[in-house]
Amino acid sequence: MRNRRKLRRYIITYDIVITVLALISIGLVIFDLVGLISIGRRPFRVIDQSITLIFAIDYAIRFSLAPRKRIFVKTHVLDLLAIIPYNEVFTFLRFSRVGRFARLAKLSRLIGLSGKLKHISNRINRRNGFYFLLSVNSIIILISSAVIARVEHHNFIDAIWWSVATVTTVGYGDIVPKTLVGKAVAVILMFSGIATLGLLTSSLNNIFVRSGRQTERKLAELKKELAEQRVILEEIRSTVLMIRSKMDDTDD
Incomplete structure (x- = not known):
């Protein structure tokens, strides 16, 4: 029992760490796309x-543990996109139109990271419930609000709104970010919102399916x-008929 609890804690901690790393990686790619940072330079390149590397190890471990390798590869294509070192690839392959291909690769990586985040969120949702996802979103909202209040010069209440x-x-469109940082934060919030709504739908579906199965x-x-009651009643009926028949024979 203790070993199961320890294993559960380890899995929960691992999923939380991977979730945070996925969010950081998505943020880096978005900030790189809008020109705020360059992933090819330190310290962002090292991060x-x-x-x-951590995602690649995670993919390799889960692939080795998967009972059906082919199905795993087909259902985790986005995870594979998330671990492609596009920066190193396009540094090695230098040619005239590398800029366009590099941008396409970054977008592909962003899609891959979003898919990986969705897979992790699904795992967390199955194991730890929807409350964990809400708490993560609350933290994202608070951090985003603080950033927006700072760079867009709004008060904190308006930023939370x-x-x-x-x-x-x-x-609603009553507040629109005008800076690159504000727009990047908006994109992160949009991805977070889409993932949350998808998981909410999945959670509600699981609840109804579970209740249907229980019913x-x-x-x-x-x-x-x-x-079983019918069998017992039939036995009682047979016994009563047998007793009645014996009583009738005795009377005769």
């Missing part, structure tokens, strides 16, 4: 390479009990 409207994909199980148990 990006370290995270990519904007963050909540963005993460819920409502987007079916209870109905099956009731049917079994009714069948």
Whole structure:
């Protein structure tokens, strides 16, 4: 029992660490795309390479443990995109149109990282419930609000209002980010909101499916009990008829 609890804690901690690393990596790629940073320069290059290495090890371990390798590869294509070291590849392959291909590779990596984050969130949702995801989103909203309040010169309440409207994909348009940092934060919130809504739908579906299965199980148990009661009643009826028949024979 203790070993199971320790294993569960280890898995929870591992999933949290991978989630944080995925969010950091997504942030780095987005900031690189909008021109705020360059992943090819230190210290961002070291951070990006370290995270990519961890993701590659994670992919290799899960691939080795997967019972059906081919199905694993097909269902984890985005995870594979997330571990491609595009910066090193395009540094090695230098040619005239490298800029366009590098941008395409960054977008592919961003899609891959988003897919990996979704897979991790699904695992967390199955193991630890939806509350963990809400807590992560709350932290993202608070950090985003602080950044927006700073760079866009809004008060913190208005920044929270904007963050909540963005993460819920409502987007009233009353507050619009004008700086590159603000727009990058908006993109992160949009990705977070889309992932959360998808997981919320998945969670509700799981709840209904689980309740439906429980109802079916209870109905099956009731049917079994009714069948057993019928057998008992038939036995009682047979016994009563036999006793009545013996009594009739005695009277005769």
